[in-house]
Amino acid sequence: MSANPITHKSPATSCHNCTYGAQVLNDGTTRFRLWAPSAERVELVIDELALPMKRDADGNHTLLVEVDPDTRYVYRVGDRQVPDPASRAQPGGVLGASMVVDPRDYVWKCNDWNGMPxxxxxxxxxxxxxxxxxxxxxxxxxxxxxxxxxxxxxxxxxxxxxxxxxxxxxxxxxxxxxxxxxxxxxxxxxxxxxxxxxxxxxxxxxxxxxxxxxxxxxxxxxxxxxxxxxxxxxxxxxxxxxxxxxxxxxxxxxxxxxxxxxxxxxxxxxxxxxxxxxxxxxxxxxxxxxxxxxxxxxxxxxxxxxxxxxxxxxxxxxxxxxxxxxxxxxxxxxxxxxxxxxxxxxxxxxxxxxxxxxxxxxxxxxxxxxxxxxxxxxxxxxxxxxxxxxxxxxxxxxxxxxxxxxxxxxxxxxxxxxxxxxxxxxxxxxxxxxxxxxxxxxxxxxxxxxxxEGRRAEFAHFSGFTDPERRELIPDPNALDTYAASIPRVEDSxxxxxxxxxxxxxLQLRKRYLVDRLGNCCALGCEVLGDKAVYARWRLSDGHRWEIALNLSDRDVSLPRDSATKVLWIEPQDAMDALDRGVLAAHTAVVTERELEGERLLA
Known part of the structure; x- marks a missing residue:
């Protein structure tokens, strides 16, 4: 922990709305607060200096002092030294000292962002x-x-x-x-x-x-x-x-x-x-x-x-x-x-x-x-x-x-x-x-x-892993190789x-045709066309109808389609001929839009 001058100050208003932890206040002081209702005495420890905190009737232990940002600290509760459960930073890990952070230190560049619907x-x-x-x-x-x-x-x-x-x-x-x-x-x-x-x-x-x-x-x-x-x-x-x-x-x-x-x-x-x-x-x-x-x-x-x-x-x-x-x-x-x-x-x-x-x-x-x-x-x-x-x-x-x-x-x-x-x-x-x-x-x-052991026991009743020797194939969660093998390999193939x-x-199609018309979208139902095949419909906020037909089976199924419906996407592309005949081919998805009567389809 770094050595810092510490001065007791009068209470001030925090500029951030966090009740617990180390809060840097507007006047530069820092308020430390820990809820420890079972503890009669708690001390704030910075380097070798232990400062008693004031306990209130609700079990909150509070101390207001002046310290620099990045100051390391712990709480001493009885014979235990513990990190702050509301710590803003733990440079040495969860078992180490906590660190005072001033949230105002970062200078934001993008200040006109308000999010999106x-x-x-x-x-x-x-x-x-x-x-x-x-x-x-x-x-x-x-x-x-x-x-x-x-x-x-x-x-x-x-x-x-x-x-x-x-x-x-x-x-x-x-x-x-x-x-x-x-x-x-x-x-x-x-x-x-x-x-x-x-x-x-x-x-x-x-x-x-x-x-x-x-x-x-x-x-x-x-x-x-x-x-x-x-x-x-x-x-x-x-x-x-x-x-x-x-x-x-x-x-x-x-x-x-x-x-x-x-x-x-x-x-x-x-x-x-x-x-x-x-x-x-x-x-x-x-x-x-x-x-x-x-x-x-x-x-x-x-x-x-x-x-x-x-x-x-x-x-x-x-x-x-x-x-x-x-x-x-x-x-x-x-x-x-x-x-x-x-x-x-x-x-x-x-x-x-x-x-x-x-x-x-x-x-x-x-x-x-x-x-x-x-x-x-x-x-x-x-x-x-x-x-x-x-x-x-x-x-x-x-x-x-x-x-x-x-x-x-x-x-x-x-x-x-x-x-x-x-x-x-x-x-x-x-x-x-x-x-x-x-x-x-x-x-x-x-x-x-x-x-x-718990990870492997979890799958003991799954087919393929009832044999203890087979369960040994389940990677050890703590092995570094298990983590390394989970890093996505970006492929250039x-x-x-x-x-x-x-x-x-x-996603470009979604952005172009769909997202701006989802504000009051509602489902209109979904029809079962056959085994593993469905036809879902939604009403968009402009009244047009959005339709997705999906066939995950090995068999073609009938899908009625008329001239008022525009095909926006079909996967695979060579399933279009079948669709023109009113057939949803096996292993196919098709996205269509039905225009309002008397209105032109989207370009």
Whole structure:
């Protein structure tokens, strides 16, 4: 820790709306605050100097002092020295000292950016570490923009143990992980994205903490509800106002200080009560948002809570739609895919016309899941064929390029890119990447052994992995080779370049014909044409009808078409002759638009 002069000051007003942590105030002093209700005494430790903090009736320990930015500090609670749970930076990792950060130090260049409407989003999900850190992601932004993306979504960047992690095992949600680069390099990434017209979404994890570096249970057991358990241990107790404030302030920090355009909230089905999500959404909408600024809120939610999507949340990742498309593309039916394997064509039609498949029915475990969603606009659902979970949670991390017939994958990609739902793709999909994406961590000792064994035991009941020797093929999450093998290899082959041109053409078509007419879009239903074949229709905000027909089967099916319909895209191109005869060929997708009666079709 650096030696700095320390002077006690009178309270002043903070220029940032964070209740906890080290807050640099307008007069240059710094207010340190820790919620430790079970501790009678807490000290702020800077170098060898320990300063007692003042405790209030709610268990907040506060001290106002004058220190320089970049000062390293820890809290001493009893005989433990712990990092700040609201630390803005952890240069030495989650077990090291925290660092004072003045958010005003970065000079923003792109100051006229206010975002874009949610229905304009076409998202590329990326892992910052696998792309080489904040600076390398910044360098990749022009390439991503050229592919037609309008937004990037960063997997969590909060501090975690070790040098590599998916980010969902983070323990200090306010501090970007030092292995990815500096705070300024992260802000420069956002700055450059905005200069290029790209929005930035950040994954945040508010449902649990990782296994290493979380000290809260030792001095603030009230942070958790011991009566409610999750896959990660005792649930976070969002009923407590201090806990709710801790996470709400975190969300506001990303939006206001880092100028993040949207947050994707991980696994909110593990957050109880649901009232916290409503409180969080309302706080973001009403607090510190300049007039006219667009901020997106996206959920991952197994409960399919359509009610949340009628309020402050823009959309939810549509796992139902992904799952049924995966069944149709691969034939897989194990695990949760079993819920979608009985009537996949009918389920696909339901998802395209109503959003969720599970709207209150019982799943394979006998659990009722979901709420009616047919009144929601298509943009309330994020449609994807792949994401980090759906690739990385496979035993061998295969992408669909290694699992599905190429013709079917291209046809399904047309649906993903050109449906009125908001499309999301995983890094590398734009060139047909075949690099696997594994689950990886950087633990050692007993924890590393537990993670390795737990990962392999998870798939013991899957066909192909019932044999213990076969399970040894599942990569060790802690091995450096596992991480290295997950870094997307940019291919310069003719096939990859052709795929990239083809993919960019899809998103260009979306931008040209679709996004400006999605404001009041609504689904008009989806017809089953045959096994693995459907015909979906939507009404656009100008009254025109958008239509997508998809046939993932080996057989041609009938598809009535009249002269009032314009074909905007057909995949493959040589299926046009069949379409002229009223036939939707096998392994084909076609996108058409039907004009309003008496009006001219779009040029």
């Amino acid at each position: 949610w229905h304009h989003a076409a998202i590329c999900e990326v892992h910052v570490g696998a792309m080489g850190g904040f600076e390398n992601v910044s360098q990749a932004l022009p390439r991503l923009a050229a592919c037609g993306y309008t937004a990037i979504e960063l997997m969590p960047v909060n501090s975690f143990q070790g040098d590599r992690n998916w980010g969902y095992d983070g323990v200090l949600p306010y501090a970007p992980d030092a292995s990815y680069g500096s705070i300024d390099s992260f802000k420069a990434l956002v700055d450059e994205a905005h200069r290029l017209g790209l929005a930035v979404i950040l994954d945040v994890v508010y449902n649990h903490f990782g296994p290493v570096g979380n000290e809260l249970a030792h001095y603030a057991p009230e942070f958790f509800n011991a009566d409610t358990h999750t896959p990660w241990g005792a649930a976070i107790d969002f009923r407590r106002p201090q806990v709710a404030r801790y996470f709400i302030d975190n969300a506001l920090m990303w939006i206001n200080e880092y100028r993040i355009d949207g947050l994707r909230l991980d696994a909110v089905h593990a957050i109880q009560p649901k009232a916290f999500l409503e409180e969080l959404g309302a706080a973001i909408r009403r607090t510190c948002l300049p007039r006219g600024r667009e901020v997106w809120l996206i959920l991952e939610n197994e409960h399919n809570s359509a009610s949340l999507l009628r309020g402050d949340y823009n959309a939810q990742w549509n796992d139902d739609l992904h799952n049924v498309l995966h069944v149709l593309l691969t034939g897989e039916h194990e695990g949760y895919y079993g819920d979608f394997a009985k009537h996949p064509t009918q389920d696909l039609a339901k998802a395209l016309s109503e959003g969720f498949i599970f709207q209150g029915q019982h799943d394979r475990r006998g659990i009722s899941r979901g709420e009616p969603s047919q009144d929601l606009r298509p943009s309330a659902f994020v449609l994807f064929l792949q994401n980090h979970d759906q690739i990385g949670n496979r035993p061998l991390g295969e992408r669909l390029t290694c699992l599905a017939n190429e013709a079917d994958l291209r046809a399904a990609t047309v649906l993903a890119a050109l449906s009125p739902m908001v499309p999301l793709f995983f890094m590398g999909e734009e060139w047909g990447c075949r690099t696997p994406f594994y689950y990886f961590t950087d633990y050692d000792g007993e924890l590393a052994q537990k993670v390795r 003719m096939l990859a370049m052709e795929w990239k041109r083809w993919f960019a053409g899809l």
